[in-house]
Amino acid sequence: MVDKKTTRRVQLELAEKSMERLEDLKDKTEATSYAEVVKNALRLYESMILKHEEGNRFLLKNPQGELTEYEVFY
Numbered sequence: 001m002v003d004k005k006t007t008r009r010v011q012l013e014l015a016e017k018s019m020e021r022l023e024d025l026k027d028k029t030e031a032t033s034y035a036e037v038v039k040n041a042l043r044l045y046e047s048m049i050l051k052h053e054e055g056n057r058f059l060l061k062n063p064q065g066e067l068t069e070y071e072v073f074y
Contacts, residue, residue, distance in 0.1 A: 048072060 014022065022034055031037045048058070058070040 022037060025031070025037050025041075026034060029037065029040065031040070051058075052073050058072055059067045060070045061067050
């Protein structure tokens with residue numbers, strides 16, 4: 001159970017396309033709420049930023065085994 005003293009409510013206004021993306025991610029990840037999707041996205045984004053700051057690069061491997069650099073941050 002989450003302690004109400006340690007949480008804060010945030011209200012978002014999203015364009016229709018962004019809301020569709022959020023709904024799609026909720027379905028694909030089987031998240032129980034939009035909040036869960038956003039919290040997971042924040043964790044991933046924070047982790048990627050930290051790795052980028054350490055000098056790491058992100059690579060994608062296609063089904064044929066070829067690697068391509070994925071430029072998340074320019």
